Amino acid sequence: MQLFKIAWEAVRQAFFQLASNKLRTTLSLLGISVGIFCIIAVFASVDSLEDNVKGSLETLGNDVVYVTKLPWMQMDNSKFWKYMRRPNPSFRDYKYLKDRVHNAESVAYSIYLGRKTVKYRDKYIQDVPLVAVTDKYADLFSLAFEKGRFYSYSEYHAGANMAVIGHDVAESLFGSLDPIGREFKYKGAKLRVIGVIEKKGNEILSIMNYDEVILLSMPLAAHVANLNTRFFFGGGNLMVKAKDGVSLDDLKGELTVALRSIRHIRPKEEDNFSLNNMTMIANMLSGVFGALNIAGFIIGGFAMLVGMVSIANIMFVSVKERTSIIGVKKALGAKRWFILLEFLVESVVLSVLGGILGLAFVRVIVIFISKAFEYHIYLSWDNVVWGIGISALVGVLAGFIPAYSASRLDPVEAIRR
Numbered sequence: 001m002q003l004f005k006i007a008w009e010a011v012r013q014a015f016f017q018l019a020s021n022k023l024r025t026t027l028s029l030l031g032i033s034v035g036i037f038c039i040i041a042v043f044a045s046v047d048s049l050e051d052n053v054k055g056s057l058e059t060l061g062n063d064v065v066y067v068t069k070l071p072w073m074q075m076d077n078s079k080f081w082k083y084m085r086r087p088n089p090s091f092r093d094y095k096y097l098k099d100r101v102h103n104a105e106s107v108a109y110s111i112y113l114g115r116k117t118v119k120y121r122d123k124y125i126q127d128v129p130l131v132a133v134t135d136k137y138a139d140l141f142s143l144a145f146e147k148g149r150f151y152s153y154s155e156y157h158a159g160a161n162m163a164v165i166g167h168d169v170a171e172s173l174f175g176s177l178d179p180i181g182r183e184f185k186y187k188g189a190k191l192r193v194i195g196v197i198e199k200k201g202n203e204i205l206s207i208m209n210y211d212e213v214i215l216l217s218m219p220l221a222a223h224v225a226n227l228n229t230r231f232f233f234g235g236g237n238l239m240v241k242a243k244d245g246v247s248l249d250d251l252k253g254e255l256t257v258a259l260r261s262i263r264h265i266r267p268k269e270e271d272n273f274s275l276n277n278m279t280m281i282a283n284m285l286s287g288v289f290g291a292l293n294i295a296g297f298i299i300g301g302f303a304m305l306v307g308m309v310s311i312a313n314i315m316f317v318s319v320k321e322r323t324s325i326i327g328v329k330k331a332l333g334a335k336r337w338f339i340l341l342e343f344l345v346e347s348v349v350l351s352v353l354g355g356i357l358g359l360a361f362v363r364v365i366v367i368f369i370s371k372a373f374e375y376h377i378y379l380s381w382d383n384v385v386w387g388i389g390i391s392a393l394v395g396v397l398a399g400f401i402p403a404y405s406a407s408r409l410d411p412v413e414a415i416r417r
Contacts, residue, residue, distance in 0.1 A: 015349075025350070028314050031307025032354030032391060035300045037361045040379070040387045042296025044362060046289050048377040053285055062278055064140065065251055067093065067238040067259070071274040073284065086272045087263065089238035091218070094134065096262045097240060103251045105243040106136040111236035113221065118214065120173045120184040128169060129213045130186075132221030138164075140241050143210070146170075148180045148195035151217050155194075159219030163191040167199035168211040189224050191216075248277055304390070307354060308398040315347050315402035326406055327415035340407040347399020348392050355391025359384060 066072075069086040094109035101107065113130040135157075137143075138150035146167060155162055163184075170179040170193070183190045197210045216224070242251040252275045259265075259273050319326070326339060359379070366379050 025314060028307070028310035029350065029354035029357065031303055031305075031310050032351055032394060033307075033358040033361065035302075035304030035307050035394075036355045036358030036387050036391060037300075038303055039296050039300030039390065040359060040362050040383050041365065042292060042300070043383045043386065044366060044377065044379045046292045046296070047380060047383065050285075050289050052376065063242045063248065064277065065240045065242070065248060065255060066276045067097075067240065067255065068274050068276055072276040073280045083274075089236055089273070091236065093259065093262060094236075094238055097238070097255065097258055100258050101240065101251075101254055103243055103246045103254050105241045106140050107134075107241075108137040108140040108239045109134045109218070109236055110137060110239075111218075111221075113216075116186060116214075118169075118173070118184050118186050120182070123173060125169065125172050129208065130216060130221075131208065131213055132216050132218050134218050137215070140239055144198040146196045146198040147178070148193070150195055156217045157219060159217060159223060161189060161191050161220065162194045162217070164195040164197065164215040165193055166197050166209070166211045166213045169214060170196045186214075187224055248279070304394055307351070308394050311347055311350055311354075311395065311398040312402060314350065315343060315399050316405075318346070319343065319402050319406045322406075323409065324415055326409055327413070330409065331415065336407040339409075340403045343403030343406050344396060344399050347403065348395035351395030351398065352388060352391045355387050355394075358391075359387045362387075 067089045069088065070080075070083045089109070091109060091111075094107060097104065098107040110131050110133045113132055115127040116130050117124060117126045118128055119125075135151060135153065143150065147170075148164075150164060151160075151162065165173075165179065173179070173184055174182060179193045179196055181192060183192045185191070197213075197215075200210050240251065240255060242248060255275055256271065260271065263272060265272060329339065362383075363379055366377050369377050
């Protein structure tokens with residue numbers, strides 16, 4: 001009960017300090033607010049970025065191996081042009097792996113056909129990316145559909161004049177009309193829409209921007225587009241998903257044997273392909289996220305140091321102004337810990353108020369960024385607890401010396417002052 005009275009008195013005194021010395025207290029708390037803002041803003045940004053990246057990695061497949069010309073990590077720049085002379089992943093590679101790799105749950109292949117012009121009635125859309133894909137592509141990447149569906153087995157193998165389009169393409173071509181079943185023209189061919197991919201928005205990592213793409217089946221693309229098209233990085237994309245219970249290392253081992261066989265690579269020759277997976281990127285990014293958090297602590301730490309000194313000054317002034325009151329309390333029997341705790345609580349309250357103000361600033365910035373840039377960023381409860389906890393710790397450190405000096409005052413000398 002006595003502790004409660006001490007705490008309540010300290011809280012009341014802290015708010016009295018705010019009310020009686022508004023300018024001094026506000027300037028002092030500003031350092032804490034800025035420090036908490038820097039630290040928690042970085043935490044919130046990194047957490048949101050990390051969640052976005054992890055979500056993207058899950059979509060791209062943590063259990064998927066990508067067959068490419070270039071290695072994603074630890075690439076020797078001196079070998080860049082050597083890598084570029086490697087053969088592109090081909091449709092022939094895809095068919096061979098599909099039939100021969102037993103550790104694969106599914107194998108998919110896609111090839112970028114370039115940016116094309118499509119038409120619906122009197123509406124034209126230019127520079128729309130067209131991509132030819134195989135039948136397991138949607139399953140491998142777990143594509144979600146806003147409307148409609150992906151190709152069925154018979155539609156795919158028959159090369160039916162059907163297309164799957166992105167959310168933005170559907171809006172641009174058809175506006176408020178239901179796109180499912182409607183036909184648009186590409187190079188004179190009429191393509192019927194059977195599916196609209198769910199809007200992805202601003203993803204950090206993605207194989208492509210699905211909002212703006214048109215997907216064609218590979219057999220259909222062979223009739224309406226040039227599958228031998230070449231760009232700087234060339235060729236198609238070959239992806240292999242591991243079966244449940246099969247490790248990526250086991251899958252990579254089988255893929256290496258299969259690809260060396262189909263490409264007739266001699267035993268002493270090195271591979272002319274690279275096997276990559278998203279775990280490589282995740283491991284690299286985890287170090288980046290850790291470094292960003294440390295940077296937030298360092299930047300915010302300087303501001304917190306300024307705030308700590310400011311609060312310590314406030315508490316020293318508060319002790320000086322209330323010296324006679326402290327003397328009376330001690331003369332009436334107040335213990336040293338009573339005085340110490342009273343000033344410590346007051347310091348913590350002032351510091352936490354500054355921390356709450358800093359968190360409020362972070363919240364405003366988070367809302368603004370989310371609405372202005374359509375990027376999902378949030379302030380988690382963990383970050384709120386961190387902010388308040390750090391503020392309280394700063395309050396204890398800043399207030400201890402003034403509180404200790406107050407508790408050591410001689411009651412007679414204190415009353416005389």
